[in-house]
Amino acid sequence: MKDVISQYRIDKEPYYRAVSDEIAVYDAAYSVRMPMMLKGPTGCGKTRFIEYMAWKLQKPLITVACNEDMTASDLVGRFLLDANGTRWQDGPLTIAARFGAICYLDEVVEARQDTTVVIHPLTDNRRVLPLEKTGELVSAHPDFQLVISYNPGYQSVMKDLKQSTKQRFGALDFKYPEPAIEEEIVSHETGVPREIAGKLVSIAKMARNLKGHGLDEGISTRMLIYAGNLIANNVEAKRACRVALAAPITDDPDMRDALDAAVTTFFG
Amino acid sequence: MKDVISQYRIDKEPYYRAVSDEIAVYDAAYSVRMPMMLKGPTGCGKTRFIEYMAWKLQKPLITVACNEDMTASDLVGRFLLDANGTRWQDGPLTIAARFGAICYLDEVVEARQDTTVVIHPLTDNRRVLPLEKTGELVSAHPDFQLVISYNPGYQSVMKDLKQSTKQRFGALDFKYPEPAIEEEIVSHETGVPREIAGKLVSIAKMARNLKGHGLDEGISTRMLIYAGNLIANNVEAKRACRVALAAPITDDPDMRDALDAAVTTFFG
Amino acid sequence: MKDVISQYRIDKEPYYRAVSDEIAVYDAAYSVRMPMMLKGPTGCGKTRFIEYMAWKLQKPLITVACNEDMTASDLVGRFLLDANGTRWQDGPLTIAARFGAICYLDEVVEARQDTTVVIHPLTDNRRVLPLEKTGELVSAHPDFQLVISYNPGYQSVMKDLKQSTKQRFGALDFKYPEPAIEEEIVSHETGVPREIAGKLVSIAKMARNLKGHGLDEGISTRMLIYAGNLIANNVEAKRACRVALAAPITDDPDMRDALDAAVTTFFG
Amino acid sequence: MKDVISQYRIDKEPYYRAVSDEIAVYDAAYSVRMPMMLKGPTGCGKTRFIEYMAWKLQKPLITVACNEDMTASDLVGRFLLDANGTRWQDGPLTIAARFGAICYLDEVVEARQDTTVVIHPLTDNRRVLPLEKTGELVSAHPDFQLVISYNPGYQSVMKDLKQSTKQRFGALDFKYPEPAIEEEIVSHETGVPREIAGKLVSIAKMARNLKGHGLDEGISTRMLIYAGNLIANNVEAKRACRVALAAPITDDPDMRDALDAAVTTFFG
Amino acid sequence: MKDVISQYRIDKEPYYRAVSDEIAVYDAAYSVRMPMMLKGPTGCGKTRFIEYMAWKLQKPLITVACNEDMTASDLVGRFLLDANGTRWQDGPLTIAARFGAICYLDEVVEARQDTTVVIHPLTDNRRVLPLEKTGELVSAHPDFQLVISYNPGYQSVMKDLKQSTKQRFGALDFKYPEPAIEEEIVSHETGVPREIAGKLVSIAKMARNLKGHGLDEGISTRMLIYAGNLIANNVEAKRACRVALAAPITDDPDMRDALDAAVTTFFG
């Protein structure tokens, strides 16, 4: 089973540009194994942050992209059938608890309630995971920690974490980085010059003001990196912005015009 | 099967600070094996109380975190397949009934109705559990008792226990502890000085007045312990309150301001 | 299979206090094996009555607590897998039909429609149960009788028995017993003196007037027995009434006050 | 497989009292194997009629009580697992088609649409039943006929047969029998004198006028037989009418009074 | 596998009375294997037409009656278990694609969307069917063609084919035949004299005007054949029309009167 866990180790330092004291706070939270919630919009760096922390703490990281069809079994495990009958197969949460990984449940609010309730006994002082189907009570490894992500601009009344779940987590707020930092990130990740990266960040700044006025979300750092990548591969800048920044997120003609105008301002 | 039950024994006295005569009433209820319902908000100590009582009575405790996707089979048991065909595997409720544990169904109202109806024959004078899939009629062990938790501020019309279920239980009301007691608990659990603990309790008192005026729930004792833990790990007090008390439960700017103001009053 | 049925025999006469001619009418109904419906509020003695009749008629009694996730297979049976392939396992209804038990479907209205339709061929002159999955047509044993319970104050428009089901049953109405009889029952079941039992019955009488004016159901005989049990175990009477009569059924402050006032009138 | 079908043969002439030319019309329909629909209220004799016709035509009768959780597999068949792998098990419709029985789908409208569509190829000139799971195309036996029942006072807009299903059937209308005939039936089935039977029929006549004015359905012939049975077993007539006619179908105090008044008129 | 396909061959010419150039158009469509949609009301001859064309083109015809509980697996195939483990069983669509049959999906709109999407790759120039469960990519046999039926008067907004499905088919419109042709059909199919058949057709014409004014659908050619069949079996004409034309499709007294009046006009 050592092999199962070793594939989740992060050998190379991920590129992460800190924006505040988030690394120190997370260190303190991990030292008491406090369950943590990373809050913020899509594509702002939450996943990269947890990868960085896992590397810094030298702990394996098991990431699960949650979805509304995911069941508790997908997290906890299930019986498989082999030549000698059924055999229990640990799910990612059980592997993490058993071998001492950080378990990162991405967009946990998408999951059905049973997946969120199944984590409760791992988040209070018992730190146990009852495998009801086998009758085993797994005591979490001392290194185990539970982390979830949460997009506050995203939850409907119908689909939100229960208060009794939220109260089991400390929380760190994430936003898009400040312009200078974001410019540094885009340039680092794509290889385009700082000047080009700066123009892309300026376009994003204008577009983010459209959030709630025709756009559901602003343009994320990830999208700027896509645009930068196309430019670095010889696609003309305005065309690259169309393909990577505008076309994916809106088909509304007015929004398209507004985004084109922003692009023209900087790449006119 | 002795091993199955022994893992549910509580060897070490759990820290529990009584707030009223709840221990004596529970003793009386257990002496006639009356099914009990623990009512109160999330994080106020219901789970800790039942752990304490199980330790005091020297009975194993089987806790099940209920959820809306849980089925009667998750409680009662199911058939597994091995080399000789199907084999019955007792669920947690059946193990508790068979071996004489206290079975604690946490947030039972979240479960589907079949999980609540399946407990009926265990709560009247028959004290039996029919395993319909095997045709066995399990008579409960003399030590068996059923306990459920229930959060009164939480149930919708759509999702509540049926009257015919409620009437099968005696009930104990729980609240957040009085300030002096809560201060004692926070200090004991985190190691922060009584003065710091007292400030955290005062912040919680202010925040609990916001319940129903922008907050769905007040700040629980558990959250105060989280904040204390961060402070004890050298996170600055105001930052710790933000991470542990405010950020997890609200994203509303007004509520954030109100909570920040409360924090500044004591840690300004 | 004799063992399967013998566990459902009732060896000891259950305590049942008749309130009218219900025993004679049931005897007549059983003599023509008329399917019967026991109607009345929760906790008024329907289950005890059918246990008593099963003992009196010396027939095994198979009780099934119905619920909305119960399927026809839970009643009729299913295929299990063993070393030689699938093997049919009779469900409780099939066992009752095959071996001549009284089958009592408690709160049948909670079950999905397929469970109610599956009983139709057992309730007309054919008295057969087709096991569609095996192709067997089970002819009911001459002793077999079907009994269901039904709480009239409880059914919504959405969830009621179909007329074509109701018309297949004779029906007996049950109510809470007259005060003198209820006092006798509470004293007999708990060992408290008739005077204490009488006070509990008087409290129940006042509380039952609140049904429909803030309480969904009145206080049942079962709850009075719970209160008596706590008193017999040295819990102070007012506290016992709070734990056993008020706290389980309401969290409304006004209702709590009204119930407390009723308790104070008799135990002040 | 001969044994499978032989259990569906009706050896003894069922008691059936014809009310019109329904026997002759059915004979003509059967001679061209026209699929038939029996329409009428619950408990008016549809099931008894088809049993009689099956006996008269000397064909086996396979009756399926349809319900909303029934699937096409419940009608057509399924794979079972035995020591040599999966084995196909014909469902009741397939057995009927293969061996030439009359297949009677009782309350077919309750079934899910797939059960109604699965019968389509059996109702047009192909008279085939494709078993999609085995790849077999079963040609119906020359004796096979499909019959369904339908309660017109019962269907909601949400739950009705599709036009494309209805048009595949001839239809016979059934009502409660004329008073003289119903009196004859009740007396024959219960052994009570014609005078008592006549009074029961008169009560039914009054009660049937309440249909749509507080009662969902009238009192059926079946219920009159229940009342007669209790009377024949020495239950007093008014009590028998309460148990068999009023209590099963209504809890409304006004309706109870109206039915009691009708009973008093004849058994006062 | 030759046997699987041979049972779908049509050896005898089906009786089909052409009403327009539908045979020539279909021939052209088949020559380029254009997927076809047959549109028209229930019972107007769509199924008979495709049977005739399959006979004329000498291709096997696999008909699937679609329904809302049908899954993609019912069309494409599934794994079965035998002594050596799982074995793939082709579904009707896969058999048709593999062996070159015409696959006729009757009332395809009733099926769940996955059944309609699964046909997409078979309807564009790739003509492939990916069996995702086996990883096989079935290239359609050169003779394979896909045909669906569609009742335009029938679809609700909720349940309609997607535009991206509709655009993959050529379409032929069907109506009830002209009176002279319909008279010829009814007489041919039932053996009643042309005069009787003509009266039945006239009744149908009157009834079809009631569509949308109290009747959901008109009387189909199939129903006229039913009526003719009963008349040919010595049921009196008015009674036959009641059983075959009126009773199956309406219980509304006004509609019954209107249909009776139409019948009396011709068979009075």
Next chain:
Amino acid sequence: MKDVISQYRIDKEPYYRAVSDEIAVYDAAYSVRMPMMLKGPTGCGKTRFIEYMAWKLQKPLITVACNEDMTASDLVGRFLLDANGTRWQDGPLTIAARFGAICYLDEVVEARQDTTVVIHPLTDNRRVLPLEKTGELVSAHPDFQLVISYNPGYQSVMKDLKQSTKQRFGALDFKYPEPAIEEEIVSHETGVPREIAGKLVSIAKMARNLKGHGLDEGISTRMLIYAGNLIANNVEAKRACRVALAAPITDDPDMRDALDAAVTTFFG
């Protein structure tokens, strides 16, 4: 496993008529393995474009027609049972990731959310696919790329890609081709003369103006090819337009008239 992937190679250059710089942009996107979204109406050439690009890049192409009943298992894979127990079978997405194909998810918005979330880890810098059921973490082959299609005129509020999914893709907009190009395509694909093809394109142009004024979608290039095919097979032009252009998409008499008028204008 080489055989599994080789069946997805495209050996022959597909006919694709470029309309803009889409080939160059796609080349750049592929060079950084940017996930791509092809947006545009049904039948405008998106599928043909991706087939062409796969041929040009000499990569295998695995196309999956998404639907609302598709589960994550249909994409990722599942356990099958064989003589030695369960065996894992890669789904199409896993095959593509493992062997380096372009995976094209057609109409991905139709799929349930779990299918869209399952692609997330393949679209960020990790490029991994966790097979939770086996515990394997598949690292994508360097050649792997993910492509989805999306019809903007088609999505309801209820059914749209989540922002957090959209932001993971670059996007290319597709429209129906310009008239001259579309004429060239229709003529090339069907063999009809340019003049006939031009008339068909002119009819389409008129019909596309009806979109949103009675038609849900315009007439696609694919439909023009169907009409051309019928004409090339000697169906008269007006009849061919009726069968291929009008009848499949509308039953509204006004729309039929409008389309007939357009046809008459050019083929009058």
